[in-house]
Amino acid sequence: MQAAPPPAALERATPALPLPPPAQFNFAEHLFALNTERAAWPAYVDDHDTLSYGELETRAKRFCAALRALGVRAEERILLVMLDTIELPIVFLGALYAGVVPVIVNTLLGVPDYVYMLTHSRARLVIASGAVQGVVSDALDQAQGGECLFVISQPADDAAPLAREHHVLHELIDNAPPASRAVQTGSDDIAFWLYSSGSTGKPKGTVHTHANLYWTAETYAKPILGIGENDIVFSAAKLFFAYGLGNALTFPLSVGATTILMAGRPTADAVFARLVRHRPTIFYGVPTLYASMMASPSLPERADVALRICTSAGEALPREIGERFSRHFGSDILDGIGSTEMLHIFLSNRPGEVEYGTTGRPVPGYDIELRDEAGKLVADGEIGDLYIRGPSAAVMYWSNREKSRATFLGDWVKSGDKYRRLPSGCYVYAGRSDDMLKVSGQYVSPIEVEMALVQHETVLEAAVIGVEQDGLVKTCAFVVLKAEARAAPLPLTELAQQLKAFVKARLAPHKCPRDILFVDDLPKTATGKIQRFRLREQFQKPASRS
Structure with a gap:
């Protein structure tokens, strides 16, 4: 008789999935139809302007017509190197409406990265915000593989004149009549890409469908966040990330909510200014930002904001940060995990059921398995590789068969994360697979x-x-x-010993740090994830080791 699988083997989320979108489905057309009665309602508020739902639809349809006039055809790619302003959702939705495939990319990259993305995606057109127009122009000069049209969004006043021939986005939109109908796309047709950069190798073009956007709103935003038309949302994570795209476009537009956009860096002070001025009810952040917010002397009082729920993703949220934030603002942070490959969060805490220090339970519609190195299911308490099955999984990595086959395994996606499941049913993050340590023959989770x-x-x-x-x-x-600890007279060597004793009192001895290095800051990606590979390089040249 075959033994039953261990408890953590497979976590099947309930209830069942909502109805799928129809076979013929264009996500932009779907959003416009949902919001026909909200034409005067504000869809977006950025640093300089407000865009109503009616204006969003009209200008997106004008951009669709402009793409056709420029000769960009359905299924061709356009690269979007754009800051978070009202132009970005206009362009993204206009491209979907036209059946063109937008590829939103990080605005903080260098020329070699854009050269690679332009060439790899074979983009027919690139749109750059004024702040990055110079670096994108340089990348176009170096990119190989045909002509690519160049469009500038919000030309920068202090930017050097461009020698390269280019169009101006608002002129293209203003001079085009609204397209009368959307290109007929299927729910499984390619809608957009996002580039996912692994720990090694070139960035991977992660390919998503029109239906994938629909599913993240139906499985996470509505049942977990309870998002509605009266919400005002603000995401510190930018639209060029999968997390930010859902937060600031898919979710609010699926219910008629209003979204606050910020073009600049999400420092604690910049976030505070918008929490107080616009009083968003939903805030989406990352652990490093929450930590800096709670450490800031400018932290607003509870009465100064209107938060009802917050989320965190990208890295594990420390229990202490979550608890302090909740006590101060009276609003829980729902820690969760998503990925570019799954488009948004598939494992999350829930309102009223938050267990800080964990990533919560599977989002309805997603199945979770933890497997060992041999592919066998692990029991509760054991660390295993995280596998996910759900309706928003990407189709593939573009032009990368080897990586696609290693990640997309039938119905399942291998995340590259390590987790363990508690008897309560909550999952605890143990780190990325390539960051796990084996000390004294035992696995140690850096997290x-x-x-x-x-x-x-x-x-x-x-x-x-x-x-x-x-x-x-x-x-x-x-x-x-x-800051107060930096100003204290206690020698760093003595503080390091205190920290080691502090950890030993809580964890097994082999997990205690042998060395402690005090630094001013940690190297991070634009999403706030710690770049541990840079720390490994830095270890050879420490400033203050104890």
């Missing part, structure tokens, strides 16, 4: 050690890596101190 360190009253942030010493792997912690 677990970091979570212990940030509970200390002097620690603002921490990151843990493995380093080889005398042929053995030991843990090393990089620590950013709070």
Whole structure:
């Protein structure tokens, strides 16, 4: 008789999925139809302007017509190197309406990255915000593979004149009549790409369908967030990330909510200004931002904001940060995990059921498995590789058969994350598969050690890596101190010993950091994820090691 699988083997979320979209389905057309009675309602408010739902639809349809006039055809790609302003949703939805495939990319990259993306995507057109028009123009000069039309959105006043021939976005839109109908696309037709950059190799063009956008709103935004037309939402994560795209476009437009956009960097002070001025009811952040917010002397009072729910993704949210935020603002942070491959969050805490220190439970419609290195299911409490099955999974990595076959395994997607499942049914993040450490023959999760360190009253942030010493792997912690701790007279060597004792009192001895390095900040991606590979490089040249 075959034994039953261990409890953590497969987590099937309930209830059942909502009705799927029809076979003939264009997501932009779907959104416009949902909001026909909200024409005067504000869809977007950015740093300079407000855009109503009626204006969004009209200008997106004008951009659709402009694309056709420029000779850009359905299924061809256009690269969007655009800041978070009202122009970006206009362009994104206009492209979907035209059956053209928008590829939203990070605005913080360098010329070589854009050269690669232009060439890899074979983009027929690129739109750049004025702040990045110079670097994109340089990339176009170096890119290979045919002519690519160049469009400038919001030309910068202080930008150098461009020698390259180009169009201006608002002129293209103003001079085009609204397209009368959408291109007939199927729910499984390619809608857009997002580039996912792994720990090694070139960025991967992650290909998503029109239906994938629909599913993230139906499975997460509506049942988990309870988002509605009266909500005002603000996402610190930018639209060029899968997390931000759902937060600031898919979700609010699916219910008629209003979205606040910010073009600049989401510093704590910049976020506070918008929380107070616009009083959003839903805020989407990342753990490093929440930590800096709670450490800031400018933290607003509860009465100054209108938050009802917040979310966190990108890295595990430290328990202490979540609890302090909740006590101060009276609003829970729903920690969750998503990915570019799954488009948005598939594992999340829920309102009224938050367990800080965990990533919660599967989102309705998604199945979770934890497997060992041999592909066998693991039991509760054991660390395993995270596999997901759900309706928003990407189709493939464009022109990368090897990586596609390693990630998209039939109905399942291998995330590259390590997790363990608690008896309560909640999942605890253990780190990326390539960041896991084996110390004294036992797995050590860097996240677990970091979570212990940030509970200390002097620690603002921490990151843990493995380093080889005398042929053995030991843990090393990089620590950013709070401002008051930096000003204290306590020697760093003595503070390091206190931190080591603090961790030893909470974790097994082999998990305690052998070295502690005090740094001013941690290297991060634009999403706020810690770049541990840079810390491994930096370990050879530490400033303050104890």
